[in-house]
Structures are given as C-alpha cells and as structure tokens.
Amino acid sequence: MTNPLLLSDRLPAFRAIRPEHAVPALDTVLSENRAAIERLVEQVSDTPTWDNLVLPLEHLDARLDAVWSPVSHLNSVMNSPEQRDAYNACLPKLSDYASWVSQHKGLHGAFQRLSRTAEYSSLSPSRRKVIDDSLRDFHLSGVDLPDEERARLRAIDARLSVLTSRFEENVLDATQAWTWQTDDPSELAGLPASDLAMLAQNARDHDRGGYLVTLDIPSYLAVMSHADDRTLREQVYRAFVTRASDLGPHAGEYDNTEVMLEILQLRREKAEITGFPHYAARSLDRKMAESAEQVDAFLADLANRARPWAERDLADLSAFAAQELALEDLQAWDLPYASEKMRERRLGLSQEMLKPYFPAHQAVKGLFGLVERLFGVRFEADPGVEVWHDDVEYYRVYDANGSERAGFYFDLYARKHKRGGAWMDVCRNRFVARDHQQIPVAFMTCNSTPPVDGKPALFTHDEVITLFHEFGHGLHHMLTRVDEPEIAGINGVEWDAVELPSQFMENWCWEREALDLFARHYETGEPMPADLFQRLVDSRHFHAALQLLRQVEFSLFDMRLHAGPAPQDATGIQAVLDAVREEVAVIRPPDFNRFQNGFSHIFAGGYAAGYYSYKWAEVLSADAYARFEEEGLFSDRVGADYLREILEVGASRPAAESFRAFRGRDPQIDALLRHSGLTDGEAA
Ligand SMILES: [Zn+2]
Structure with missing residues (x-):
C-alpha cells in the first residue's frame, strides 16, 4: 500500500500527497469504517462501555480526519483543476457517510444503553458530555422517529438543500444581471484612483472598455461611498437593494420570494417533527443562548442602550451633510457617501498611514x-x-x-x-x-x-x-x-460562543501597550505617534452605534422569522421586518428596499436563527477582555485563569459555565458598549 494519505498517522506527508490519492484513500477509510461500525454494534450488544464503544469510534474518526484534513487543506492552498475535482468527488461520499452514521439505529441504541449503565455515572464529566452530545445529535437527525417521519425528514432536507442553493444562485444571477458602463471617468468623480482602476479591470474582465460598475460588493461600495454623482448613487442603490425580488431593474426575474417562503415553512416542519415548537428552538438547542425570548431580550437591550448614540450620530451626520455637502434631505443612497466624507474630514485616517x-x-x-x-x-x-x-x-x-x-x-x-x-x-x-x-x-x-x-x-x-x-x-x-x-x-463548542477566543484577541490590536510591543515604523523603528494612535481609536468609535443597530436589526429579523409561525406570503415576511425596524432602527430604508431577498446568511448559509451570534460572542469577548483591563493587561493571574477556564476546556462543559468560571458572574454588555465608545464620558 503506497497511498501516502493512508500512511500519515502522525503529520501528513505533504510532499508525497497527489490529487489522485484522495478518492481511493477516502473510499478505503469509509468502507473500513462502515464495516468496523457494524462489527462494533454487534460486539457491544448488551454491554456497551466507554472502551468498547466510544474509544474505537474515536479512532475511526481520527483515521478519517487524517485522510480528509490534508485533502481539504490542499484544495484551499494549492488548488488545481485536478485537486478541485478530487475534492469535489469526495464531498458527497463524506456527507453520505455522515448521515449513515447519524441515522444508524444500532449505533444509537448502543449509545442509549451506555447512557443507562452504572459505568456512565462514574465517567468523567467530559466523557459523559461526549455521550450526551452524541445522543442529542442522533435525536436531531431523527434516528429515533417512526420510519414515515424519518422519510419525511430526509425529503425535507433534500428539498432544503435545493432551495438554499437556488436562493444563492438567484442572488448571484441578479447581482450579475445589472451593470453600468462609462468611458468618461468624470462621471465617476469622487472615486479614488484605486477604485477607478478596479472598475477599469471590471470592464476588461467583461470584454468592455472604460469603466464598469457592477453590483459586486467592492464595486457597489466604491460608488456608494465615493461617487459625487447623486443620481448614479441612487441608481446603483436601487439595483442593489432590489436584487432577487419583485422590484427594481430586473423585477420578478430572479425573485427569491417563493424560495424564502418554502424554506421557512420546511424549517418549521422539520423543527416540529423533531419535537421543537419552531425552528429557532431547534437551532438554539446546540447554542449557548437558552431561548428565542432570551435572544430577543438581549438584542432589545443592546438596541435600547445604543439608540441614543445612534440618534446623535444621525443628527450629526445630517447636519454635516446639509452644511458641507449641500445634501438637505439625506436619502438611503447618501448615507454611506456622507458618512465616508465625514470620516475623512473628522479623522483624516487611512490604512496607508498605518x-x-x-x-x-x-x-x-x-x-x-x-x-x-x-x-x-x-x-x-x-x-x-x-x-x-x-x-x-x-x-x-x-x-x-x-x-x-x-x-x-x-x-x-x-x-x-x-x-x-x-x-x-x-x-x-x-x-x-x-x-x-x-x-x-x-x-x-x-x-x-x-x-x-x-x-x-x-x-x-x-x-x-x-x-x-x-x-x-x-x-x-x-x-x-x-x-x-x-x-x-x-x-462541539456552542456556535454562538465559538468566536469568543478569536474576537478576544482582536482587542489587543486597539491597545496602546500591546501595539507598542510590535507596531514600529519599518524604516525608523519609531512607535506609532500619539496623534495617529488617537485617530485609530476614534475610527473604532466612528458611527459605531449606527452599525450596531443595523446588526441588531438583522439579528432580530432572523430570530423572529424563525421563532414565529411561517409567513404565508411576501407581505408576511415584510411585516416581520417592518415591525423590527419600527422597534430598533433609527434609519428607515425606503419602501422598495428588499434587503431580505438577498439575506444569504440566513436563507442560504448556516446562520438561520443564529445571526445574533456575532453580537452575542462579541459581548462575551469584550467582557472577558475587560477583566484584563480591570486587573492588569499583562497580569499573570488573569492570563492563567483565561487559559484554564476558557481556552483549555473546549466543549467539556457549557460555554456559560466556562464564562462564569473566568469572570465570576454572567456576561454583561457594558464592556462592548464602552469599547465602541457608547458610554458616558466618551466621544461617540
Ligand atoms: Zn472567527
């Protein structure tokens, strides 16, 4: 046997691995694993133990990981047509295997019996957690349901995967359907040279001359933030916010409305079949947040605390736009433009300076x-x-x-x-x-x-x-x-807590004492001047409340959409969004805005009833960091506590317990607000 993927039980043999090794290695491991699982289930029959059931499964998983992780990684960092083909050929095999395991009645039964043995109660808390998590995942997969309902669940999943990818395709097609071209750069006055160069490249990519504005994010943002021509901004805005909807330049052509309605209805049904009142409850079953009501209250609290600052930001921006830009009635297509102008005038900071x-x-x-x-x-x-x-x-x-x-x-x-x-x-x-x-x-x-x-x-x-x-x-x-x-x-870490350790690290990049350890001019060796550092901090606070409210608006919309009855028509979806805006937004988009029809995170990505996780985890990371601020940025004791209570424990206990163990109390949102400049005594 010379397939290097099957030999690398320590570190992968990267020099020897070729794309053609992927499929045969995966086939070998998957079929050996399937056979091993069947044997296991038979052998353990009435007397499953940790050592005869869970440990062997861990070895099977580890062997599969050893084959798959280098294949998947090389596809990302050393891509080639052969690599991509091999990778794509592996994906369905992996998902077949995963659903075969999660739907395996014999395996499920063995875990159930293990959880009822005397051994179970004497296992370490982390081993019990492994068994409990497995039982939960078996249940979510529907393994314990009558055959008819199981079949319905499979049909729903198959249909959902078609619908979510159709949603994404519609957004993509609608994005590509609209372009705006000019040969005259003066029509794009206000755009920096680098953005003009990007639009010229866009034109060449489409075999056209001059400059091509598309609805891709970099192009859209370039026009919305910099174009002096208000009519052009309005035109681009209208095209962008009506993508994949019943309105706009391609009204009805790529309309996602029916797709969204069916997705919501099927998610609801799936949740009910597996014993949840609604999809949000199913989604939250594997998260740190306990209920849709708790998330709702959390978001409402954030919104209430941020709103006065957001109102002040908006009033400030309106005054600036009227005085400096002669924009009296600030419209949706003026906001990013006016905001960018204000940022330039007030902060005078660019990434180039840093x-x-x-x-x-x-x-x-x-x-x-x-x-x-x-x-x-x-x-x-x-x-x-x-x-x-x-x-x-x-x-x-x-x-x-x-x-x-x-x-x-x-x-x-x-x-x-x-x-x-x-x-x-x-x-x-x-x-x-x-x-x-x-x-x-x-x-x-x-x-x-x-x-x-x-x-x-x-x-x-x-x-x-x-x-x-x-x-x-x-x-x-x-x-x-x-x-x-x-x-x-x-x-296994709850999804809404998994960004705690990552966002925690970001805080150091805004800290004078931390930056002084390494941020030195590459020619002079000088640390960052005080004035430049202050502008950097001000940039973190600039319009932070407006951005926060926007995130809260999206999060609440997502949660309410998945916690309520499935809407029956487009008006139903719009009504949920309108009610959320009524409650939290200080900026009301125009009636033709169909943001929801392009909200891929929740309709095509994995964020359904989970969009709030961004803010949730940010509260945790800011509050955890605040203990360093309170007790000493480089305190050995706080560092050791953080290592022991947060970094080392993985998913061996609920994230809420880990947080309390480190902080001595439940999370509070104050630190996040303070870091964003939204507390008294700080400039917004
Ligand atoms: Zn991350």
Whole structure:
C-alpha cells in the first residue's frame, strides 16, 4: 500500500500527497469504517462501555480526519483543476457517510444503553458530555422517529438543500444581471484612483472598455461611498437593494420570494417533527443562548442602550451633510457617501498611514510574543517538518515546563492558486487515551503580500486584526487540555460562543501597550505617534452605534422569522421586518428596499436563527477582555485563569459555565458598549 494519505498517522506527508490519492484513500477509510461500525454494534450488544464503544469510534474518526484534513487543506492552498475535482468527488461520499452514521439505529441504541449503565455515572464529566452530545445529535437527525417521519425528514432536507442553493444562485444571477458602463471617468468623480482602476479591470474582465460598475460588493461600495454623482448613487442603490425580488431593474426575474417562503415553512416542519415548537428552538438547542425570548431580550437591550448614540450620530451626520455637502434631505443612497466624507474630514485616517507600522514579520513576532507572555507557552520553528510549499513554516508549541503541547503550519503569503483571506483549520485534534497520544495541530493561513526587493510586506491594521482573530481560533484549538477529540478545542463548542477566543484577541490590536510591543515604523523603528494612535481609536468609535443597530436589526429579523409561525406570503415576511425596524432602527430604508431577498446568511448559509451570534460572542469577548483591563493587561493571574477556564476546556462543559468560571458572574454588555465608545464620558 503506497497511498501516502493512508500512511500519515502522525503529520501528513505533504510532499508525497497527489490529487489522485484522495478518492481511493477516502473510499478505503469509509468502507473500513462502515464495516468496523457494524462489527462494533454487534460486539457491544448488551454491554456497551466507554472502551468498547466510544474509544474505537474515536479512532475511526481520527483515521478519517487524517485522510480528509490534508485533502481539504490542499484544495484551499494549492488548488488545481485536478485537486478541485478530487475534492469535489469526495464531498458527497463524506456527507453520505455522515448521515449513515447519524441515522444508524444500532449505533444509537448502543449509545442509549451506555447512557443507562452504572459505568456512565462514574465517567468523567467530559466523557459523559461526549455521550450526551452524541445522543442529542442522533435525536436531531431523527434516528429515533417512526420510519414515515424519518422519510419525511430526509425529503425535507433534500428539498432544503435545493432551495438554499437556488436562493444563492438567484442572488448571484441578479447581482450579475445589472451593470453600468462609462468611458468618461468624470462621471465617476469622487472615486479614488484605486477604485477607478478596479472598475477599469471590471470592464476588461467583461470584454468592455472604460469603466464598469457592477453590483459586486467592492464595486457597489466604491460608488456608494465615493461617487459625487447623486443620481448614479441612487441608481446603483436601487439595483442593489432590489436584487432577487419583485422590484427594481430586473423585477420578478430572479425573485427569491417563493424560495424564502418554502424554506421557512420546511424549517418549521422539520423543527416540529423533531419535537421543537419552531425552528429557532431547534437551532438554539446546540447554542449557548437558552431561548428565542432570551435572544430577543438581549438584542432589545443592546438596541435600547445604543439608540441614543445612534440618534446623535444621525443628527450629526445630517447636519454635516446639509452644511458641507449641500445634501438637505439625506436619502438611503447618501448615507454611506456622507458618512465616508465625514470620516475623512473628522479623522483624516487611512490604512496607508498605518501600514508602515505593521511589517508582516514584526506583527507575527509581536503576536507570538504577546501570547507567550499571556499564557506562558513558547513557539519554536521546526524546519525539519514536511510542508506543501517553501513559504510554509511549522511551529512547535511548548509549555512552560518544556513539554510539547501542540503544533501549527504557518502559511503567511499570498500566491497563485491559494484561496484568499485568512483562516484557521484543524489538521489534528487532541486525542489522548490509554492507548493513544496525539497533540493538536492547526493550519494557520494568511494572504499577506510577500516582501519585494528587500522591502518588507506591510499589513494594514485590518489585516493585523484578522491575523490576531484567526490566531485566537488557533489557540483555542491548540491549547486545549481535553482528551476526547469530539469536545477538544473548538470541537462541539456552542456556535454562538465559538468566536469568543478569536474576537478576544482582536482587542489587543486597539491597545496602546500591546501595539507598542510590535507596531514600529519599518524604516525608523519609531512607535506609532500619539496623534495617529488617537485617530485609530476614534475610527473604532466612528458611527459605531449606527452599525450596531443595523446588526441588531438583522439579528432580530432572523430570530423572529424563525421563532414565529411561517409567513404565508411576501407581505408576511415584510411585516416581520417592518415591525423590527419600527422597534430598533433609527434609519428607515425606503419602501422598495428588499434587503431580505438577498439575506444569504440566513436563507442560504448556516446562520438561520443564529445571526445574533456575532453580537452575542462579541459581548462575551469584550467582557472577558475587560477583566484584563480591570486587573492588569499583562497580569499573570488573569492570563492563567483565561487559559484554564476558557481556552483549555473546549466543549467539556457549557460555554456559560466556562464564562462564569473566568469572570465570576454572567456576561454583561457594558464592556462592548464602552469599547465602541457608547458610554458616558466618551466621544461617540
Ligand atoms: Zn472567527
């Protein structure tokens, strides 16, 4: 057997892995796993134990991960047509296997029997949690339902997957259907040179001359934020906010209305079949928030606290627009434009001014230094580990006592055939058992510009934040002390709490004392001047209340849509949105706005009855960080507490308990408001 994917039980043999290895390796593991599960179920029959049931399953999962994680990772960072084909050929096999496991009645029965044994009550809390989580997931998959209802559930899932991808296609088609072209750059007066260059590139991409405005986000934002021509802004706005709806330049052509109604109705039915009053309750069953009412109250509280500031922001903006821009009646298509002009005049800050202080390597070193100081771990590069590209480095993570605790691959620079953005992915889970010792390993991926001609790569401040954010996910994965892979690190953590460790790390990028550790001018070595730092802080607060209210509006709309009866027609959906706006919004969009028809997060993505998670997790991360502010930014004790109560525990207990263990109380929203400048004594 020479398939390297099947041999790599420690770290993947990246130099030997080829796209053609993926499908045969996966086929082998999946069929061996299926056979092993059938044997297991038979063998354990009446006497399932942790060692004869759960542990062998953990080994089967680990073997599957060892094959799949390098295939999936290489598809992202070393893409090629062959790689993509292999990856796509694997996806249906994996989802078939996953649903076969989750619908396996024998396996479900074995877990049920195990949960009723005397052994169960003597297991460690984390092992009991693994068993409880498994039983919950079996139940959500409908395994314990009568055959007829199970069949209906499968039919609903199949139909939902068609509908959600149709929703996305409609948005995509509607986005592409509309363009606006000009040969005359003066019609685009106000746009910075870089945006004009992007629109010229857009035109070339469409085999046209001049400049092409499309409804893709960068193009849309460029016009809305900078175009002096008010009529053009209005035209682009109307086209954008009516996409995939009954209105606008392509009215009715890609209309998502029927798709949305059917999605909502099927979700409701699915929830009811599995014993929930509505879809929100089903979604919240695996989240930290306890009920739709609790989320509703949380969002209403945020809105109430932010509204006075948002009203002040809006009044301020209206006055500015009238005086400086001669815009007397501020319309929806004027808001981003006026806001951008105001930001430029008041702050005079651009990412270009910040970049010299963030040479990529220095930012990375600063990040490592900060983490070493806070959590007492140490990073060491190991050039001996096999990687997929010369730019990639492997780091070993050591404890204060010198024992190796984790590892990560660090792939910093952009290159061809590498997916954009930054992210953390799992290579290996922590998995420690009587017969097994496996440390967690992460993939840390960024897309910084490589150094050219001896000039270092420079990060924008946003890129530094992204790096810290993703590294926060990495730390959560790597510093875990939980031995069971199902609940180690980020695995199994409630979805609305999983961004706590990542957003927590972002806070350091706004902190003078933290920035001084690494933000130094790449030529002069000078720290960031006080005046520039102040402008950076002001930019964090700029129109923060308006943005917060917008997020609250989307979140409430999502929650109420999924917690109430399924709307019967378009008016029903609109009524939910209108009621939310009546309650929380200070900016009322025009009647023709069909934002909901393009709200992919909840209709096509995984955020249904979960959009509030962004704000929920931000409250947790801000409040956790506030303890560092209160007791000392670099306090050893607070760092050790955070490591022990938040980072190390994975999903071995509910996130709410972990938070209380660290903070000594339930989360409060004050720190988030203060960081956004929305408390008394601070300028908004
Ligand atoms: Zn994240």
